Amino acid sequence: MSPTLGSMLLASTDPDRLRDWYVSALEPAESSMVGDTYRYLRFGAFHVLIDQRSDVSAKNPEPGRMIINFDVEDARAVAARMDGLGVTWLAPLEERDGNLFATAIDPDGNYVQIIQLSEQARAEMGAA
Known part of the structure; x- marks a missing residue:
């Protein structure tokens, strides 16, 4: 059986703002928190996790x-x-x-x- 791609992590300096944008723009099937860290969005069978990270810049350089x-x-x-x-x-x-x-x-x-x-x-x- 081959691996299944099921999710991705988006790192952000402002994860709440980013989550709010995705919820407003694309209306995921589900939006919640996983523990105290990850903002969880479900789009069909694919999941987007948004996390606050200090090792990324505010804007994606590439x-x-x-x-x-x-x-x-x-x-x-x-x-x-x-x-x-x-x-x-x-x-x-x-x-x-x-x-x-x-x-x-x-x-x-x-x-x-x-x-x-x-x-x-x-x-x-x-x-x-």
């Missing part, structure tokens, strides 16, 4: 190194909600071969991409 991708049902609605939050866009919502993509910048400078794949793209990925 945000292109890792882009957090969120598959969404309605990219236009998510982008509109994010616009309402005053999000900064690295790449505004655009259509590419029947798919919708946009890349926002979270409060810590991380790149956050929303993706709405076409039925054809989903079928092709399922066949791979």
Whole structure:
């Protein structure tokens, strides 16, 4: 059996602000605290843990190194909600071969991409 990717840790100097942004922008299925340390967000079967760390800067100096991708049902609605939050866009919502993509910048400078794949793209990925 191969390993399963189930979660990621986002380190932040202001984890409450970062958690609040993700909750407002992307509406996770669940948001809670794990103990006294981790802010826990569940997006489908994937979990994002946000932790306060003193060994990171307030802004990510290399945000292109890792882009957090969120598959969404309605990219236009998510982008509109994010616009309402005053999000900064690295790449505004655009259509590419029947798919919708946009890349926002979270409060810590991380790149956050929303993706709405076409039925054809989903079928092709399922066949791979």
